[in-house]
Amino acid sequence: MKDKKPMKSVFKEGAITSEFIGNSIYKHQTKTSIGAHNIFLGQVRADEIDGKTVSAIEYTAYEDMANQKFHEIRESSFEKFDLTCMHIYHSLGTVKAGEICLFVFVSSPRRKVVFEALEYIVDAIKADVPVFGKEIFEDESHQWKVNS
Amino acid sequence: MKDKKPMKSVFKEGAITSEFIGNSIYKHQTKTSIGAHNIFLGQVRADEIDGKTVSAIEYTAYEDMANQKFHEIRESSFEKFDLTCMHIYHSLGTVKAGEICLFVFVSSPRRKVVFEALEYIVDAIKADVPVFGKEIFEDESHQWKVNS
Amino acid sequence: MLIKIKYFGQIAEVTQKEEEQLEVSEGNISALLNVLHSKYDTLNNKDFQIAQNQELVSLETELTGAEIALLPPFAGG
Amino acid sequence: MLIKIKYFGQIAEVTQKEEEQLEVSEGNISALLNVLHSKYDTLNNKDFQIAQNQELVSLETELTGAEIALLPPFAGG
Numbered sequence: 001m002k003d004k005k006p007m008k009s010v011f012k013e014g015a016i017t018s019e020f021i022g023n024s025i026y027k028h029q030t031k032t033s034i035g036a037h038n039i040f041l042g043q044v045r046a047d048e049i050d051g052k053t054v055s056a057i058e059y060t061a062y063e064d065m066a067n068q069k070f071h072e073i074r075e076s077s078f079e080k081f082d083l084t085c086m087h088i089y090h091s092l093g094t095v096k097a098g099e100i101c102l103f104v105f106v107s108s109p110r111r112k113v114v115f116e117a118l119e120y121i122v123d124a125i126k127a128d129v130p131v132f133g134k135e136i137f138e139d140e141s142h143q144w145k146v147n148s
Numbered sequence: 149m150k151d152k153k154p155m156k157s158v159f160k161e162g163a164i165t166s167e168f169i170g171n172s173i174y175k176h177q178t179k180t181s182i183g184a185h186n187i188f189l190g191q192v193r194a195d196e197i198d199g200k201t202v203s204a205i206e207y208t209a210y211e212d213m214a215n216q217k218f219h220e221i222r223e224s225s226f227e228k229f230d231l232t233c234m235h236i237y238h239s240l241g242t243v244k245a246g247e248i249c250l251f252v253f254v255s256s257p258r259r260k261v262v263f264e265a266l267e268y269i270v271d272a273i274k275a276d277v278p279v280f281g282k283e284i285f286e287d288e289s290h291q292w293k294v295n296s
Numbered sequence: 297m298l299i300k301i302k303y304f305g306q307i308a309e310v311t312q313k314e315e316e317q318l319e320v321s322e323g324n325i326s327a328l329l330n331v332l333h334s335k336y337d338t339l340n341n342k343d344f345q346i347a348q349n350q351e352l353v354s355l356e357t358e359l360t361g362a363e364i365a366l367l368p369p370f371a372g373g
Numbered sequence: 374m375l376i377k378i379k380y381f382g383q384i385a386e387v388t389q390k391e392e393e394q395l396e397v398s399e400g401n402i403s404a405l406l407n408v409l410h411s412k413y414d415t416l417n418n419k420d421f422q423i424a425q426n427q428e429l430v431s432l433e434t435e436l437t438g439a440e441i442a443l444l445p446p447f448a449g450g
Contacts, residue, residue: 022170032194046180131449132382145448213350279372280305
């Protein structure tokens with residue numbers, strides 16, 4: 001049942017759609033040892049900064065290293081937590097305000113496990129994966145996003 | 149932006165579909181102050197117990213009290229956590245193994261908040277809401293589920 | 297007084313009904329339970345909590361005439 | 374030795390390119406940085422980490438000839 005493929009790319013061009021997420025949930029309904037799913041979605045905020053509003057984030061990444069880091073996060077998550085499945089998708093390119101740029105999906109027989117695992121994974125992605133975000137304002141000026 | 153309607157019923161007849169969940173995610177893409185969503189899904193496990201396999205759970209509830217409890221959980225969650233939105237759906241009736249019986253969806257500007265809020269809400273639902281589950285085996289015998 | 301009593305899950309299997317109205321004297325939950333135990337003799341093997349007016353109550357709580365429910369272990373989610 | 378250097382995000386804005394090959398003498402990361410700082414004079418205002426062969430390294434790490442990357446603050450998710 002462990003869905004542990006090596007080193008597939010987690011990057012997708014553009015926003016991650018709600019249809020894609022719904023379909024991903026659907027595919028897990030054949031895995032009847034699962035009792036709990038936990039899903040994190042990162043959505044681009046229309047932050048207002050000095051009177052200007054973010055209209056999109058343009059994501060780039062050091063892709064080889066990022067995929068390696070995603071792989072390490074995946075391996076250590078399966079080691080630490082009793083997960084049945086784990087999936088990560090991150091956008092590259094332009095994602096508009098309101099659209100989804102990060103989709104992390106963990107599943108396990110039991111709920112305690114998925115809560116711990118999901119927070120661990122999302123924190124690790126934010127801290128360790130070389131992804132860069134250019135916040136584009138409505139007037140086409142920009143600033144560089146920094147994870148806090 | 150607070151989506152805080154009083155006392156709507158959270159119960160749905162039968163399983164909660166992946167389309168419904170996908171559509172619910174889609175509807176939040178107009179709320180551009182949201183930066184993080186966290187979703188919990190409870191899925192019916194095909195547990196094997198004394199050689200018999202669970203094929204479905206039949207849910208019943210003390211509906212008036214359950215809706216009151218869901219309402220209290222909702223109120224206290226908005227008090228404790230800086231949430232933009234919160235939605236809970238729980239199945240009544242028959243939900244087959246692999247299908248989804250609980251959908252909890254929280255959204256906030258920031259990620260730390262959604263992790264804390266979601267675990268609080270799911271634990272409260274399991275502990276405080278009078279919902280009952282009859283585990284139906286493939287031979288049509290049954291036993292009563294108890295949350296651990 | 298006349299009290300409406302609701303049964304759920306495995307308790308409803310014991311009572312063979314989902315609700316009934318019972319005429320009982322004033323008193324506390326414990327007194328009502330005595331009535332129910334003598335009416336349904338397999339009830340004492342069962343694990344349940346009691347709600348009055350949709351709030352969990354203890355054995356010492358006085359009956360108010362509001363709806364009573366016998367709630368077996370919760371299994372939501 | 375000839376080293377491939379990659380620039381990302383706001384660092385690529387400073388260098389005006391996403392990668393280049395540089396011929397440098399043996400030494401550590403710090404020595405390479407001196408070369409880069411004299412080539413790109415606004416680089417010293419910028420916050421970045423350095424990876425060699427896709428692993429973060431310190432100023433004291435010796436150059437191996439593997440790919441170097443200048444990585445501004447991460448912003449994934």
